[in-house]
């Protein structure tokens with residue numbers, strides 16, 4: 001204890017957004033902070049976040065007339081499956097001030113607000129340019145680096161793998177031990193663990209193997225750093241953990257045609273669906289509410305025919321231009337001059353695709369005109385998907401929870417309604433420029449196929465289905 005308080009510094013393990021937020025907060029309160037990160041560059045998964053950051057009651061929402069607050073966000077979160085209201089409440093109450101802090105303190109543009117899966121209000125913030133996670137995390141990182149250059153209040157050590165928490169007695173953490181270039185070093189002070197999750201922890205002794213062995217075979221969009229180091233170090237000194245079995249399976253990982261089986265995949269930002277992207281199956285039919293929660297979309301992929309494609313018309317792709325250019329540059333998205341060209345390449349019948357897009361557009365128009373009170377699906381296939389939207393939660397649940405949840409899936413949901421709203425962005429007549437991507441599995445064998453986008457889903461949905 002004596003070695004920690006009063007402390008001359010605070011140790012932050014991990015240089016993602018959590019780490020740099022903690023480090024800046026320490027500086028704001030007049031302290032000193034050292035950030036230790038095992039990777040050659042900081043940023044972690046935070047720089048990969050492509051859709052945006054959620055916050056309720058923000059100035060960006062107010063400027064757009066969006067009525068949202070922490071209670072509505074909390075209600076959505078609990079509906080989404082959160083089982084600990086006291087924990088969810090902290091997140092929801094702090095979300096708005098967190099977004100404001102980023103805007104005010106780091107001069108960030110978070111003025112665009114989208115409504116994504118599971119949300120009853122638009123509350124996912126991003127700026128006009130680039131991936132929001134990258135923009136936000138770099139802003140904090142660069143500010144911290146500047147302070148480090150000009151004072152001794154901030155330090156960053158990269159390639160510094162923290163492997164042990166130093167203790168003084170059974171419960172007193174007094175510092176951390178790290179390894180750098182084959183040497184071990186100690187830092188003393190209070191320790192804040194910000195080392196991220198364990199979604200890329202695939203070893204046989206991994207947290208994934210311990211808590212969700214059913215997901216071990218899936219590909220991931222996590223960085224390789226994501227091995228649960230902080231959690232493991234904490235557990236070794238008897239720290240308690242909660243909810244580690246709640247591992248999310250995302251439906252839309254991007255499949256690179258020439259590397260379909262890659263264990264690490266690009267994530268198709270949820271925002272692509274948020275701006276009106278349409279998910280179609282092998283035959284060109286729509287099979288789900290694109291804005292349904294993630295496990296529901298994954299589940300619907302399992303029940304329908306792969307490969308799946310995510311199509312954005314020219315308006316939608318313009319709205320999310322930067323993302324599309326990025327994905328195209330990475331070879332996981334492709335632009336088509338028109339719908340016919342897409343059909344020629346994929347073997348989808350033009351009249352089927354046209355009907356899919358027309359229906360999609362029609363429903364969107366109806367919602368926009370407020371003519372319907374609930375979404376009306378035109379096909380049986382689609383109506384199944386609407387029910388499913390209600391039945392599932394934001395995360396991929398453990399088996400037992402899934403069964404319970406699916407019993408409650410009898411009627412159209414508000415979530416589905418949300419989905420139809422976004423569809424208005426799809427043109428009703430043969431769209432001039434259809435950008436397709438996505439893709440997934442050739443068969444239920446889990447063979448990820450060709451195309452481009454969505455699918456870790458492929459395999460994710462495979463696993464999800466078997467888990468269900």
Ligand SMILES: Cc1cc2nc3c(=O)[nH]c(=O)nc-3n(C[C@H](O)[C@H](O)[C@H](O)COP(=O)(O)OP(=O)(O)OC[C@H]3O[C@@H](n4cnc5c(N)ncnc54)[C@H](O)[C@@H]3O)c2cc1C
Nearest residue numbers: 014016017018037038044045046049050051052162196229
């Ligand atoms: C592809 C993708 C897209 C996403 N999109 C979104 C989105 O749009 N919106 C959203 O809200 N969330 C999104 N997420 C989730 C979000 O990115 C994470 O929840 C968030 O980045 C976690 O931040 P973090 O700082 O806790 O961890 P990270 O950003 O992962 O940072 C952890 C850091 O800890 C370091 N580290 C790990 N172990 C050690 C160790 N032993 N010693 C020292 N350093 C260590 C790592 O090198 C890394 O730099 C996305 C995630 C992925 C993978």
